[in-house]
Amino acid sequence: FSSPVTVTLTGAGGQIGYALLFRIASGQLLGPDVPVRLQLLEIPAGIAGAEGAALELEDGAFPLLDSVEVTDRAARAFNGTQMALLVGSRPRGPGMERADLLAANGAIFGPQGAAINEHAASDIRVVVVGNPANTNALIAQSHAPDVPRERFTALTRLDHNRALGQLAARLTVPVRDIDGVTIWGNHSASQYPDVSHATAGGTPVRDLVDEEWLTREFIPRVANRGAEIIEVRGSSSVGSAASATIDHVHDWVNGQRSRWTSVALPSDGSYGVPDGLVSSFPAESVDGQWRIVQGLELDEFSKSRIAASVAELATEREQVQGLGLL
Ligand code: NAI
Incomplete structure (x- = not known):
C-alpha cells in the first residue's frame, strides 16, 4: 500500500x-499504523447523513484519518481508491x-x-455488503474487465461470525478456540454453514455436538439469523455487519488468525461451483490475496x-443476464 x-x-x-466509519478512522480496517483517506459516496438523499458523519469524524480527532470527502459522483468517489466498501444498495420495497x-x-x-474500472488504483480491492451481495458483486465485477476478478468479493463473514458465535455458545468455549468453519454459497437463507472440518480447542466439533442439533438448530439459526435480529431488534443487523466488514478487509490485507475464513468470490470452478459465480468458499489470505x-x-x-x-x-445470474445487467 x-x-x-x-x-x-x-x-x-x-x-x-x-x-463502519469510526472503526475505519481508528485504524481497525487496515491496521494501527496505516493512515487513511476516506471518500464517501451517497445518493443526493443520503448526502446530509454522510456530511453529518464527516463532521463527527472531524470531532473524533483520529490521528490516522488524513481526509474525508463526501460526494454523489461515482467517478470522484472511486478516484484512486485502493479499497472499496460497497454498502449502499437499494432495499426491497x-x-x-x-x-x-x-x-x-x-x-x-x-x-x-465501471467507475472502479476507470478510476480506481491498480491495486483496488472491493467488498460488496449491499444485498443481494453476491449477485451485486458479480454485476460490479462484470463491468470492470481490467480488474483481476478475484479482487471483487462479497461479504459472508457476518454469516461466518454468526456460526462461530453459535458454536461457542453451545460448547461454552471462547470464540477464539473455534477453527475450520465454512459458509458455502449465497448470503441468503440457502447458505450452508459447514462444521464438518471445524474444531473446538483442537477436537472435531462433530464429536462434541449431535447431528440433530446441527441440522435442526445450528444450520437454520445461522442461515436465518438476519431475520431473528430484525424480529428482536426491530431493525436489521448493523453493528455486527460493520464488524464483519472490518474483519473481512482486515484479514484480506493482514492475513486471518484461523486456518481459513469465509469469503464470497468469483469461482474458479473449485468444488464444482460454476466458473465466475460469486459464491462463498473457505478462503485464506496469502500475500494480500484470497485463495x-x-x-x-x-x-x-x-x-x-x-x-x-x-x-x-x-438462477440469480440467469435473471440478471436476462435483464441485460452483465
Ligand atoms: P441503510 O438504508 O441504513 O443505508 C444504505 C445507504 O445507502 C443509504 O444512506 C442510501 O442513501 C445509500 N445508497 C443507496 N443507493 C446508493 C448508491 N447508488 N450509491 C451510494 N449510496 C447509496 O442500510 P444499511 O442498514 O446500512 O444496510 C446497507 C446494505 O447492507 C443493505 O443492502 C443491507 O441489506 C446490507 N446488509 C448486508 C449484510 C451482509 O452480511 N452482506 C448484513 C447486513 C446488511
Whole structure:
C-alpha cells in the first residue's frame, strides 16, 4: 500500500456506514499504523447523513484519518481508491418482486463497477455488503474487465461470525478456540454453514455436538439469523455487519488468525461451483490475496447443501443476464 490508503465507502450516510466509519478512522480496517483517506459516496438523499458523519469524524480527532470527502459522483468517489466498501444498495420495497430488486441494484452496481474500472488504483480491492451481495458483486465485477476478478468479493463473514458465535455458545468455549468453519454459497437463507472440518480447542466439533442439533438448530439459526435480529431488534443487523466488514478487509490485507475464513468470490470452478459465480468458499489470505482452500472432503449432505445454494446463485445470474445487467 502507498500511504495514506484511499478507502471508498458507499452508503456512508446509512446505518452500517455510520457504524463502519469510526472503526475505519481508528485504524481497525487496515491496521494501527496505516493512515487513511476516506471518500464517501451517497445518493443526493443520503448526502446530509454522510456530511453529518464527516463532521463527527472531524470531532473524533483520529490521528490516522488524513481526509474525508463526501460526494454523489461515482467517478470522484472511486478516484484512486485502493479499497472499496460497497454498502449502499437499494432495499426491497413493499410489493417489489425479486426481478425488480435485481434490476434496481444492477443500475447501482453496474455503473459503480465501471467507475472502479476507470478510476480506481491498480491495486483496488472491493467488498460488496449491499444485498443481494453476491449477485451485486458479480454485476460490479462484470463491468470492470481490467480488474483481476478475484479482487471483487462479497461479504459472508457476518454469516461466518454468526456460526462461530453459535458454536461457542453451545460448547461454552471462547470464540477464539473455534477453527475450520465454512459458509458455502449465497448470503441468503440457502447458505450452508459447514462444521464438518471445524474444531473446538483442537477436537472435531462433530464429536462434541449431535447431528440433530446441527441440522435442526445450528444450520437454520445461522442461515436465518438476519431475520431473528430484525424480529428482536426491530431493525436489521448493523453493528455486527460493520464488524464483519472490518474483519473481512482486515484479514484480506493482514492475513486471518484461523486456518481459513469465509469469503464470497468469483469461482474458479473449485468444488464444482460454476466458473465466475460469486459464491462463498473457505478462503485464506496469502500475500494480500484470497485463495480458495482446496482439497476439503465433502460428504453427501454437504455436497447437496452446497449445490442447492449454488443453484440459487446460478438462477440469480440467469435473471440478471436476462435483464441485460452483465
Ligand atoms: P441503510 O438504508 O441504513 O443505508 C444504505 C445507504 O445507502 C443509504 O444512506 C442510501 O442513501 C445509500 N445508497 C443507496 N443507493 C446508493 C448508491 N447508488 N450509491 C451510494 N449510496 C447509496 O442500510 P444499511 O442498514 O446500512 O444496510 C446497507 C446494505 O447492507 C443493505 O443492502 C443491507 O441489506 C446490507 N446488509 C448486508 C449484510 C451482509 O452480511 N452482506 C448484513 C447486513 C446488511
